[in-house]
Amino acid sequence: MQGSPSSARPGPRNLITDVPGLRVGQAQDAAARTGVTVILPDQRAVCACDVRGGAPGTRETDALAPENLVEAVDAVVLSGGSVYGLAAADGVTAWLGARGRGYALAASPQVPTSPVIPAAILFDLANGGDKAWGETPPYRALGMAAVASASEAFEQGTAGAGHGAMAGALKGGVGSASVVSGDGMTVGALVAVNCWGSVTAPGGRSFWAAPYEIDGEFGGLGAAGLKAAPDDWGLSKAPAGGRNTTIACVATDVALTPAQAKRFAVMAQDGLARAIRPVHAPFDGDVVFALSTGRQACPEPCDYTVARLGALAADCLARAVARAAYAATPWPGSDVRCWRDLTD
Template sequence: MAEMRPGPGPRNLITDVPGLSVGQAQDAPARTGVTVILPDDRAVCAVDVRGGAPGTRETDALAPENLVEAVDAVVLSGGSVYGLAAADGVVAWLGAQGRGYGLVPGVPPSPVVPAAILFDMANGGDKAWGEAPPYRDLGRAAASAAGPDFALGTAGAGYGAMAGTLKGGVGSASVVSADGFTVGALAAVNCWGSVTAPGGRTFWAAPYELDGEFGGLGPAGLVAGPDDWGLAKRPPQARNTTIACVATDAALTPAQAKRLAVMAQDGLARAIRPVHAPFDGDVVFALATGRRPLEAPADYVVARLGALAADALARAVARGVFAAASWSDAKVPCWRDLPA
C-alpha cells in the first residue's frame, strides 16, 4: 500500500487521535478555566516534568514501575494550587458513570485523573472565592462538555493565561504520519518566556508550521542575541507554566509513553524562549489510545512518534497564542496587535 503524504489531521486538533475528546469550561469574572482530555476508554499515560515550580496531582502513579497503567482523564487547569480541585470534579463525574480502576467487586471504581495547574492568579480576575473556589465545578462542566471540537485561544485552562507579555491561551495541533499513525498535542500556554522572536511577529515555532496555521510568516525573522528575550515577562512577573498533553493512537507501554512525553518536551523548547525556568511549572503528559499496534522495530517507531509529538507541541503553543484575544472586560497585548 502506498504511503500517504504526512500532514495535519482533519481538525488539526488533538482530538484527531482516535479515542479522544476534549472539554473546556471557564469562569470569566475570575479569568480562569479548565481543560479536560477524555479518552473513550482507559488509556496508557505518562508524564515528564521540567519546570522548577510544578503543581501536579497523581503523577507518581504514572511511573512505569507502579500499579496504574492507564488513566481515565487528564486535567489541565488554571488557579495554581486551587486548580488541582478541578480533578475532583472530573473524578466525581467519571465515578458516577462507573468509570475508573476497580479491584474489589461491589466497591465503586476509582477514576485515575492526573492533573497539572498553571498560575493565573495575578491577572486581575476576581479571585475572592473564600472557601468555594470554582474549580471542582469547572472540572465537572468541562468533562461533561467533552467532544471532538473545542475552542483555541482564550478558553479553558488558557482563559487567564499570558504568554510572556502577550495573551496566552489553549492551542492544539495534530499530524498524521505517512504510515497512518496520528499524533496530537494540546497546550495551555502561560509561559514566562516569549513565543516570538525579538522585534517582530515571527513565532519561534515557525519552522514547524503546517499550512499557514499560525500566520504563515515563515522563519526569516528568527534572530536573537544573548539575553535578548523579546516579549518575555520580567520580574516581578515570575509565576508561569506551560502545561500540555500529547497523544497518539499507537499501542504503547507505560515506558514507551514516558519516552514520548520526554521527547515531546522539546517542543516547548522549540516554541518558547527561555523555558523550564525556576519559576515555570512546565509539565507534559502523554496518552496512548492503543488503536494501532506498533510494528518492528518498535523503538524506531517510538522515536518517530516522539519527534512528531515535539513538532506538534511546538505548533500547538504557537496556535494558542495566535488565536488568543483579550478578555471582554480588559485589554491586554495580543499577537494580533503586534505591528506587521
Template sequence: MEPEPYQVRPGARNLITDVPGLKVGQAQAELVRTGVTVVLPDERAVCACDVRGGGPGTRETDALAPENLVDAVDAVVLSGGSVYGLAAADGVTAWLGAQGRGFEVAPGASFPHSPVVPAAILFDLANGGDKQWGGEPPYRDLGREAVLSAGEAFRLGTAGAGYGAMAGGLKGGVGSASVVSADGLTVGAIVAVNCWGSVVAPGGRTFWAAPYEIGSEFGGLGAHGLAAAPDAWGLAKTAAEPRNTTIACVATDVALTPAQAKRVAIMAQDGMARAIRPVHAPFDGDVVFALSTARQPLPEPAAFSLARLGALAADTLARAVARGVYEASAWPGSDVACWSALKP
C-alpha cells in the same frame, strides 16, 4: 519501506481529538479569568508524565511511573488557579465515578471504582480577575462543567485552562494541533500556554515555532526574522513576574506501554523548547502528559517507531503552542496585548 520525509498532514480538525478515542471538554469563569480543560479518553488509556519546570503543581503523577500499579488513566486535567486548580480533578473524578468508570480495585465489590485523573495547574491568580472566592474556589465545578462538555470540537485561544493565561508579554491561551504520518500514525497535542518566556522572536511577530508550521495554521509568516542574540528574549515576562507554567498533553492512537509513553512525553517536552524562549525556568512548572488510545499496534522496529512518535509529538506540541497564542483574544474590557496586534 520507510515513509518519505514530509509526507504528513494535519488531521481533519487539526486538534488533539483527531487521535481516535479522545474528546476534550472546557469551561471558564470569565469574571475570575480562569478555566479548566479536560482530555477524556473513550476508554482507560495508558499515560505518562514528564515534568521540566522548576515550580510544578501536579496531582497523581507519581502513580503513572512504569513500576507502579496504575497502568491507565480515565482523564487528564489541565487547570488554571495554581494550587486551587488541582480541585478541578475532584469534579472530574466524581463524575467519572458516578458513571462507573475507573480502576476496579476488587471485581464485584460493593464500593465504587477509583477513577485515575492526573492533573497539572498553571498560575493565573494575578491577572486581574475576581479571585475573592473565600472558601469556595470554583475549580471543582469548572472541572465537572468541562468534562460534561467533552466532544471532538473545542475552542482555541482564550478558553479553558488558557483563559487566564499570559504567554510572556502576550495573551496566552489553549492551543492544539495534530499530524497524520504517511503510514497512518496519528499524533495530537493540546497545551495551555502561560509561559514566562516569549513565543515570538525579538523585534517582530515571527513565532519561534515557525519552521514547524503546516500551511497557515498560525499566520503563515514563515521564518523571516527568526533570530536572537544570547539574553535577547523579546516579549518574555520580566523578573518581577514569576507566575507562569505551560501545561500540555500529547496523544497517539499507537499502542504504548507506560515506559514507552514516558519516552514520548520526554521527547515531546522539546516542542516547548522549540516554541518558547526561555523555557523550563525555576518559576515555570512545565508539565507534559502523554496518552495512548491503543487503536493500532506500534510498528516494527519498535524503537524506531517510538522515536518517530516522540519527534512528531515535539513538532506537534510546538505548533500547538503557537496556535494557542495566535488564536488568543483579550479578556472583555481589557487592553491586554495580543499577537494579532503586533506590527509585522
C-alpha cells in the same frame, strides 16, 4: 517502515482529537479569568508524564511511573488556579466515578470505582480576575462542567485552562495541533500556554515555532524573522513576573507501554523549547503528559517507532504553542496585548 515525510499532514480538525479515541472538554469562569481543560479518552488509556519546570503543581503523577501499579488513566486535567486548580480533578473524578468509570478494586456495587485522573496547574491568580472566592473556589464545578462537555471540537485561544493565561507579555491560551504520518500513525498535542518566556522572536511577530508551521495555521509569516542576540528574549515577562507554567498533553493512537509513553513525553518536551524562549526556568512549572489510546499496534521495530512518535510530538507541540497565542483574544473589557496587536 517509515512513511514518506512529504505525505505527513494534519488530521481533519488539526486538533488533538484527531487521535482516535479522544475528546476534549473545557469550561471557564470569565469573571475569575480562569478555566479548566479535560482530555477524555473513550477507554482507559496508557499515560506518562515528564516534568521539566522548576515550580510544578501536579496530581497523581507519581502513580504514572512505569514501575508502579497504574497502567492506564481515565482522563487528564489541565487547569488554571494554581494550587486551587488541582480541585478540578476532584470534579472530574466524581463525574466519572458516578458513571462507573475508573480502576475497579472490587466487583461490588458497594465499592465505587477509582478514576485515575492526573492533573497539572498553571498560575493565573494575578491576572485581574475576581478571585475573592473564599471557601468555594470554582475549580471542582469547572472540572465537572468541562468533562461533561467533552467532544471532538473545542475552542482555542482564550478558553479552558488557557482562559487566564499569558504567553510572556502577550495573551496566552489553549492551542492544539495534529499530524498523521505517511504510514497512518496519528499524533496530537494540546497545550495551555502561560509561559515566562516569549513565543515570538524579538522585534517582530514571527513565532519561534515558524519552521514547523503547516498551511499557514498561525499566520504564515515564515521563519525569516527568527533572530535573537544572547540574553535578548523579546516579549517575555518581567524578571519579577514569576507567574508562569506551560502544561500540555500529547497523544497517539499507537499502542505504547508505560515506559514507551514516558519516552514519548520526554521527547515531546522539545516542542516547548522550539516554541518558547526561555523555557523550563526555576519559576516555570512545565509539565507534559502523554497518552496512548492503543487503537493500532506499534509497528516494528517498536523502539524506532517510539522515536518517530516523539519527534512528531515535539513538532506538533511547538505548533500548538504558536496556535494558542495566535488564537488568543483579550478578556472582555481589558486592554491585554495579543499577538494580533503586534506590528513588524
